[in-house]
Amino acid sequence: MNSGAALSLDQVHVWRGDRHVLRGVSLQLRAGELLQISGPNGTGKTTLLRVMCGLLRPEQGRVSWCGEAITEIREQYQALLAYASHEPALKGDLTALENLRFSVGLKRRVSAGDLTAALACTGVEACADLPARVLSAGQRRRVAMARVLAMRARVWLLDEPFTNLDAAGAELITRLLREHVERGGLGAVVAHHALDGLRRLELQA
Amino acid sequence: MNVGAWQVLSLMLRREMCLYFRRPDQLLQPLVFFLIVTALFPLGLSPQLSLLRDMAPAVLWVAALLSALLSLEGLFKGDAEDGTLEQLALCGQPLGLIVAAKTLSHWLVSGAALVIMSPLVAVALGIPREAFPAMLLSLGLGTLTLSWLGAIGAGLTVGLRRGSVLLSLIVLPLAMPLLIFGAGATDRAISGASAAGPLYFLAALCVLTSTLAPFAATAALRITLE
């Protein structure tokens, strides 16, 4: 990808019934740029993230990747994308490793070694063969983060990745975010506490 | 690096089968439901085989429709509740392919299983052996078509709280031609006539829905995922 690779939102409006959730949000992200989205509850942080990954089509406005509307290049754009919703999105009946295999495997060809390495990176390699339903909330969050890592995506869209994590876990996520930026990745993170060195977008009620 | 369509299909089929077979009770319940419904009719009507034989195609088909609908409700529901449906929608593969894989695996564990079990019920209802091929073929084609129609309905109702009643409400009217041709084929086979006509109709419906329904179900999911 060229260095001008950028995700841009232009005057995005979203209504939910009578509620005008996003009122003309515009922003641009270049390679190596990570945006922190914060704001009180109900101001549309998750909605904005869902708009950015193309799950939600805004009533007005345009979301584009490298100048092309993401609705036009949906599959190509989403192949570059790793989204982590605020629930960990794991199947309780599958093991952590299987969970990763069945979701990362749809994105790119991976070996079991790649996936265990990703799990080791987030400190949950011991849980690889345990069904996800027996894992603690923090462990599940770490498995979800391992999935983001294993996808090797250029765009990270993370919804409150710090929830349920202990101090070490929070530090780990911060380090992973920094490494992602250093690799030239971009993305957006919904988080409440201030993250060092990130541009902030404060959504208002 | 890229993942081809066949790999997506096989990976999704493996995922679905893993999930179904780790919860065998979910797999068996619709089949037991099918047996129970068919047992209700002789109890409510009379055990006379001649009488039952007249009712048999209708009983078989109504029970099959209801039990398939029962399991169709869960087609996207589990994935929507734990958030994996969003992950699947964002995996960079055509959503239609994912929907097709999920629908086909649903048919394998519900429709095909029902077809395999139907001779048991058929014997109990007094359907003669000669009518079995037509009955099995009609049930196979019919349940596959129903799985496709149900995928549209399940996609439309996935996020709704009282989705299960609504699912039956919107899918059953669409499935009435299936009932007519399916029960018609079985009926003709029982009376010794050729069942080819209704079977051709069923096959045509099956081809029609298999080509159009993936698009409709995908569009439905995109609406409810928003």
Next chain:
Amino acid sequence: MWNWFYKLASPPYVYRLAAVLAPWLLGGAALCIGYGLVDGLVFAPPDYQQGDAFRIIYVHAPSAWLSLSAYTLMAVAGGIGLIWRIKIGHAVAAAAAPIGASFTVLALLTGSLWGRPMWGTYWAWDPRLTSELILLFLYVGVMSLRSAFEDPGRGDRAAALLAIVGVINVPIIHYSVQWWNSLHQGATVAKFARPSMPGSMLWPLLSMLLGFMLFFGGVLCLRLRGEVLNRERQSSWVREVVRAS
């Protein structure tokens, strides 16, 4: 020409246009239905086979015809809203659904009333009435799906998709029911299939058909005004309308 299409997509324009059209459509409907009823019920000769019972055709046939056209209109309008994201399409579809369902109920009621003297029973699983009954189920499905969503935008799109699936299914249902009927029943009195209807019977029927169409259009305009007002209740032009009244 294109300008006019663009205007049609604008809610305030549609709101005003519907107000202008409604009285003309309803007036025309009153004239046509008035003539059709008097001529059809009083002056047309009785049928040689069915006697005076056939006269219910003057209500039954137009409502059956409109029940189908309203469903098609609903699917087309919903499709326009779904594909081009034109909100007024969904408003038209939402306004048309209950009217179409009412015509379906009317067709069912008149059909079964006609069945009483003809077959000696109110309901004889006549193929056309059976198709009409399934059409009613389709209407109910679309309307309940629309109202099941809390977010009206998603409800509109879901209902539009279901209406389109239904419209593909309607001919299939129709022919499968006919096939089913030919299998299970001997030929009944061929209902309203009459290749050559004398003019004295035909003219009032055509007039009733036109009248029902105009009536449908008029009621659609009135309901559309309500739909548009409700959907646009947050916008400034609606506040002005409310203030002006």
